[in-house]
């Protein structure tokens with residue numbers, strides 16, 4: 001089926017209203033606090049005429065309107081628009097009609113706004129995938145004053161950044177920003193079970209003069225998982241039980257703070273046997289790192 005995507009005209013008003021009401025009934029949105037109660041529902045050709053607003057319809061080969069989408073300002077939030085009243089009848093879903101409506105809406109929005117917001121319902125799972133595919137990310141709180149208190153899922157998309165976008169090296173502060181970003185994302189997916197995303201578990205062994213003779217850098221992350229990053233014993237002290245004592249101290253502290261699992265990696269010229277003696281088991285191997293060698297990945301339940 002070929003669809004025509006075009007701007008709404010007065011003759012489309014009733015058909016657009018019918019499409020939206022049919023979709024709202026299908027998903028249980030025919031109640032207060034949703035588009036169901038919007039007084040403008042049958043007047044889109046007028047409502048979407050002003051600057052910064054537009055509405056498009058998808059028309060099938062028989063000239064029937066089967067879907068639509070609009071863009072309008074988001075009251076109370078300058079620079080942000082809202083993707084509004086995006087609905088397609090079942091017959092038009094999976095045909096590419098929605099993708100083309102979205103393309104029109106985003107092209108229009110990009111020229112006028114910084115960000116695009118939308119509200120939807122928790123049970124519109126296919127729509128969520130569709131929005132995410134188009135670069136929308138879920139946000140926790142509603143924006144602006146849409147009046148749609150019945151909508152429980154909100155999305156936002158950055159519209160700018162295409163033209164001036166570039167890749168640069170990171171400073172330490174930048175890396176911190178990246179870590180904050182990924183931590184926030186991770187916690188939103190699977191809530192952390194420890195007070196801070198990273199709890200340092202690093203320990204060192206010093207001699208009687210305070211000189212470092214061995215050290216272990218380790219962290220307990222997110223969900224009380226211990227990651228042992230580095231372990232080193234200075235040459236004259238090797239094979240005298242120092243490494244073992246240090247690793248145990250780190251594991252004991254992590255266990256004390258609730259850790260249930262430890263993992264680490266080691267090259268084939270390092271210490272796989274040492275870790276296996278401490279109860280670590282191989283769960284993966286990276287071949288040819290460095291060339292001609294292997295990198296082993298080990299884990300242990302604490």
Ligand SMILES: CC(C)(COP(=O)(O)OP(=O)(O)OC[C@H]1O[C@@H](n2cnc3c(N)ncnc32)[C@H](O)[C@@H]1OP(=O)(O)O)[C@@H](O)C(=O)NCCC(=O)NCCS
Nearest residue numbers: 231232233238239240241242243244265266270271273274
């Ligand atoms: C690997 C290292 C941390 C071990 O520390 P250590 O103080 O020398 O080891 P320990 O004396 O506590 O050894 C404990 C046991 O592991 C064994 N072991 C130690 N190093 C080993 C190795 N590289 N491979 C296999 N077994 C090893 C010891 O023989 C000992 O066994 P035993 O209990 O049967 O006598 C230390 O040798 C080191 O720093 N090596 C160079 C850097 C390195 O490889 N770091 C690990 C990076 S992942």
